Amino acid sequence: MSWNAEIVLKSGKVVAVADLVSINRISQSDSSVSKNTDFENFVLPSKGVLSFVGKNNIAWLEASDIEYLLLFRVN
Structure with missing residues (x-):
């Protein structure tokens, strides 16, 4: 079972x-x-730089640019 992020x-x-x-x-x-x-x-902070590290990719984002974050498990 793994986790995915939709930002x-x-x-x-x-x-x-x-x-x-x-x-x-x-x-x-x-x-x-x-x-x-x-x-x-996980609680999304209002400020700072976040890196979402996946098995095959990384996304660097300013927390203040994020409207919402969905973290979910997949089989």
């Missing part, structure tokens, strides 16, 4: 990431990376 941006564009490995938040103050693999309890 809808405020511009209306949709970004999809399959086989999600982690969602990383890059600190603006010191460039440290906070790695999150607990997708069931």
Whole structure:
């Protein structure tokens, strides 16, 4: 069982990431990376840069550009 992400941006564009490995938040103050693999309890921050890391692709997005995020399991 794996997780997928569907990210809808405020511009209306949709970004999809399959086989999600982690969602990383890059600190603006010191460039440290906070790695999150607990997708069931993930809370979308209002600011900062996020990387959605999939098995075969990565999407880097500003949290403030995201309208909403859908995380779901697939078989």
